[in-house]
Amino acid sequence: MSKIKFFLGESMPLEMHKVRVVQKLNLIPIEKRKQALDDGGYNTFLLKNREVFLDMLTDSGTNAMSDRQVASMMVSDDSYAGSETFYRLEKELQSFFGMKFFLPAHQGRACENIIAKTFVKPGDIIPMNYHFTTTKAHIELNGGKVEEVFTDEAVKITSTNPFKGNFDLDKLKKFIKEVGVSHIPFARIEMGTNLIGGQPVSLENIKAVANICHKNNILVVTDASLLADNLHFIKEREEACKNMSLHDIVLEIAKVTDVMYFSARKLGCARGGGICVHDVKLFDMMKDLIPLYEGFLTYGGMSVREMEAMAIGLEETLDPEMINQGPLFIEAFGKKLMEQGIPIVTPTGGLGCHIDARAFLPHVKSEEYPAGALAAAIFLVGGIRGMERGTISETRNPDGSEHPASVELVRLALPRRVFTMSQISYAVDRIAWLFKNRDLVQGLDFVEEPKVLRFFIGRLAPINNWSEKLVKKFREDFGDSL
Numbered sequence: 001m002s003k004i005k006f007f008l009g010e011s012m013p014l015e016m017h018k019v020r021v022v023q024k025l026n027l028i029p030i031e032k033r034k035q036a037l038d039d040g041g042y043n044t045f046l047l048k049n050r051e052v053f054l055d056m057l058t059d060s061g062t063n064a065m066s067d068r069q070v071a072s073m074m075v076s077d078d079s080y081a082g083s084e085t086f087y088r089l090e091k092e093l094q095s096f097f098g099m100k101f102f103l104p105a106h107q108g109r110a111c112e113n114i115i116a117k118t119f120v121k122p123g124d125i126i127p128m129n130y131h132f133t134t135t136k137a138h139i140e141l142n143g144g145k146v147e148e149v150f151t152d153e154a155v156k157i158t159s160t161n162p163f164k165g166n167f168d169l170d171k172l173k174k175f176i177k178e179v180g181v182s183h184i185p186f187a188r189i190e191m192g193t194n195l196i197g198g199q200p201v202s203l204e205n206i207k208a209v210a211n212i213c214h215k216n217n218i219l220v221v222t223d224a225s226l227l228a229d230n231l232h233f234i235k236e237r238e239e240a241c242k243n244m245s246l247h248d249i250v251l252e253i254a255k256v257t258d259v260m261y262f263s264a265r266k267l268g269c270a271r272g273g274g275i276c277v278h279d280v281k282l283f284d285m286m287k288d289l290i291p292l293y294e295g296f297l298t299y300g301g302m303s304v305r306e307m308e309a310m311a312i313g314l315e316e317t318l319d320p321e322m323i324n325q326g327p328l329f330i331e332a333f334g335k336k337l338m339e340q341g342i343p344i345v346t347p348t349g350g351l352g353c354h355i356d357a358r359a360f361l362p363h364v365k366s367e368e369y370p371a372g373a374l375a376a377a378i379f380l381v382g383g384i385r386g387m388e389r390g391t392i393s394e395t396r397n398p399d400g401s402e403h404p405a406s407v408e409l410v411r412l413a414l415p416r417r418v419f420t421m422s423q424i425s426y427a428v429d430r431i432a433w434l435f436k437n438r439d440l441v442q443g444l445d446f447v448e449e450p451k452v453l454r455f456f457i458g459r460l461a462p463i464n465n466w467s468e469k470l471v472k473k474f475r476e477d478f479g480d481s482l
């Protein structure tokens, strides 16, 4: 938590950095935003950046780099094999995680491909606190299935539980007994549980999960993509960790982890990824796949510039004032939204603010994708691009029926160090207006539906042309405002 106290009472997140490079933004009129939605199939993934004012789609690869990171990119050593840059990054990772071996990959999902190909056989079931879209897809492509063993708190939208990302340990034990260890090659712990609102896992829970797994000869795989936010929350919310340094906490997590992987598009504020292990046997099991899918073992599909920036970014992740910037902004954003009566996931977590689309649009059925419709409407009224994290992000049942998501969320990601508080206030203003006019928003219908990960490039259309009605009301209320 920021150590600064304020005289005027209201506390606010205060940036411990200054902005020295800026990028001009466009805010196009609402009629053009509607055209952009029509052209992009009401899928915020298919919008063009020039149409977007505040890009809150994701924190993946969009975090602002530090001056030290940018400077490091200039001294990278470029070589197909054996570059100095690789050895610098390897050394940084060995120190960061205390794990001896490192396999580079071009991003987080590429690590998931390597891990799933190496360890998952048809019939296997992988327990985890919650799935992530690409993780589940890779496990299923290799004939496995995913079993979520979260606590009842995890999918409660409003809660005061500080660690909604925790495993339910009894469910995990029961699951292992029922399925049998021969079908469970590993358990996966996701830090900063993405799809339920960037909710953290406690260090205590991580250790307990690892203990159960290791007693049963099950490997522990930790997805550290959202480690930075999770670290902040462990330090802030877990009594036993108050006096530990951030690095101590990372090392404790890594100590009980067999296979650590991460997306460096998030962790380390660069672009890339990697897998770290303690044991040379695990390293040998995976290493042949790296040149096949990623690139040679000393770059794994990453540019050397990004690798240099990642090494510095990892080092900076151990600075409390660097990693608190995201969570504190998200908390302030969430507070302002709640003051307007807007339903969000609480407590606020990492990576973004999550609006509860089921409560925002109670009249839209799951089969008509409330979170997808709300994400499109938020773009329409404010040029703010969020991401659907609801039923569109799920996969249909084998019989073709919809599989309604347990929670219907619109995520407004706050890439680290990118937005200012006035931009956040603008977003709150537009979302508050939309909330007042929410009856005008209806659902969406698929026009083009891909079989795998349909949320990325699927195209939809608004039921009953609701977007037109919303544009009309906007003009009535705001005149010629952008």
Ligand SMILES: *Cc1c(COP(=O)(O)O)cnc(C)c1O
Pocket: 060, 107, 108, 109, 110, 132, 134, 135, 190, 194, 223, 225, 226, 262, 263, 264, 265, 266, 272, 273
């Ligand atoms: C983003 C993310 C991934 C995938 O990483 P990419 O670099 O986008 O491929 C995996 N797991 C979690 C928890 C993530 O947030």
